[in-house]
Amino acid sequence: MVIMLKKAFGIVVMVWFILALNHVTLQAAEIDAPVIVVIDPGHGGVPGETEANGGANYHDVYEKDLNLETALAMKKELEEYQGIEVYITRENDVEMSLKERAEFAKEKNADMFISIHYNASADHLFYGSEVWISAFGEFYANGYGLATHFMNQFREAGFVDKGIKTRIGESGSDYYGVIRHCAEFGITGIIVEHCYLDDDVEFKNVDTVEKQRIFGVRDAVAVAEYYGLDKDSSPEKIVPAPDISIPDAPVLPDDTEPQNIVCSIQSFDEKTGSAQIIITAEEKESRILYYSYSVDGGKNFSRLSLWDGEDTMKLEIPIGKETAGTLQVRLYNNYNLKGDSNLISFDYRKKPQKSDKKESYDLEDAYEIKILPDGTEETETTVLTDGTEMIDIVIIILSLIFFVLAGVFVSLLVAMHWNKKMSR
Ligand SMILES: [Zn+2]
Known part of the structure; x- marks a missing residue:
């Protein structure tokens, strides 16, 4: 009886412990409505005045302009949802430093900072969509959770999933300025690289303003899904999903190439x-x-x-x-x-062929x-430059040896014959 009571008590404690754990996780991820999101159209201002102003520049377009079209469409769509406040770092073609963008998010008391970009690579090799997030703690967990919805949207639209990734700078903190500065203010920041402007195939998906806005609507859906938002009903509590567990150590990027490639x-x-x-x-x-x-x-x-x-x-x-x-x-x-x-x-x-063997070989x-x-x-077969194959020489040498041996044998027979005659 005592043992049974002990067992029952043990089970009750365990169940309570599991419930408590769940409760803690739920609490940590919950946000008071409304959730505050800052959208940041990357780059801006006169190209060339700073290195970053124009952004990627291919097919006669500047990334900064596409970023703005997509970001404005994203804001417009996202504002149709209940339980969210949306701000944008720039509504025009103006220059802004990375620090200023993060400070804007801090001013608005943002829960999430989303920087909107299009990609390009130095050798014009790559294509696909990728999202950059912080490597650290809750910024990693929150960023990763939101980024999964962006990647879902991009895969659905037919883009290649290049992954949700971290990048570390020389100082050992996050490489990308907006992510790093946001983290300094306690805000999760992510950078969304929609697709590559220098890839001819992908560029066809963004070569009109209408197409750039479609990306913005997809971005809005990704955010709404992460926070579980609805256009018609106002949420009591906002519970982001998926709830990614907070990593104990920085989540470092892969810095080694594929190994042992054999074809x-x-x-x-x-x-x-x-x-x-x-x-x-x-x-x-x-x-x-x-x-x-x-x-x-x-x-x-x-x-x-x-x-x-x-x-x-x-x-x-x-x-x-x-x-x-x-x-x-x-x-x-x-x-x-x-x-x-x-x-x-x-x-x-x-x-x-043997019959039309060349006179000489290069x-x-x-x-x-x-x-x-x-x-x-x-x-395979070694071929000499005059066209005589090695095998021919071997046959000639073997024949010579055969004839020499045969000669010696015959001489011996003759000598023996004479010896017999002499001894008689
Ligand atoms: Zn960019």
Whole structure:
């Protein structure tokens, strides 16, 4: 009886403890209505007057202008929801420092600061959507929770998910100024990079003001979903979801490229000129996002394609009919860090026939390389520059040895015969 009572008491304590824990988590994430959100259209002002004013500049547009169109549309849409107050750092094409933007958010007593941007890369390689958040504590947790809704919106619109990421500066704090300054004021800040202006395919999604506003509406839906807002009913309590647990230590970005990249040619289709290849690689800290390949030994690479394997991917790549070259595969993780595979020489040109054997061979023809199924190379028959194959020489030498031995044998027989005669 006593044991049963003890057990029951234990269960009650456990249930209470679990409920209490849940209660604490719920309390921590709850916000008094209305939630206060500051939207920040990135950049602004006369391009060139400061390095940051124009933002990315491709296809005859400045990022600052797209940011403003998207941000204004986001504000307009978000204001239709109940339980939220929305502010914007700039409504015109004006210059603003990063510190001023964060100070604006502090003035408004903001719960969340959302900086609106479009992307570009130095080598014009990448495409997709990404969100930058703080690496630290509650700013990480809140930023990550909100960012999941942005990524949902972008994936739904057909964009590639480049991830929700942190970046650390030299001082060991958040790299991006608005995120860092907001955190100093106790505000969660995130940077939304919608898509790449220097990617021709993605640019088609933002090449009109109407399209830039569609992004703004998606941004508003992301915020409304995170805070559980409704257009018709005013919430009593605002409970953001998902509720991400607060990390004990800074969540550091991946600073290493994909490792151990090995590719091998499985087969080659002479009719289509395409090769079946297998690539294996390791990426423990983040994820492999793109691949590209070179058939000229790494001088030129194809446009980035999406990696859709875990640590192995099978690919069919067009290398051309009756061609020779050197294959290399390059992989990028979602932090834009790249790693290169081994090099594989291939030669699928028609082999010269015995009858029309060339008078002389150039250096490239002096050997033939066969790709084994495991990707290693095997040098086949060595060919001398005058066209005589090694095997011919071996046969000649063997014949000579045979004749010499035969001669010696016959001489011995004759000598023995004479010896017998003499001894008689
Ligand atoms: Zn920007």
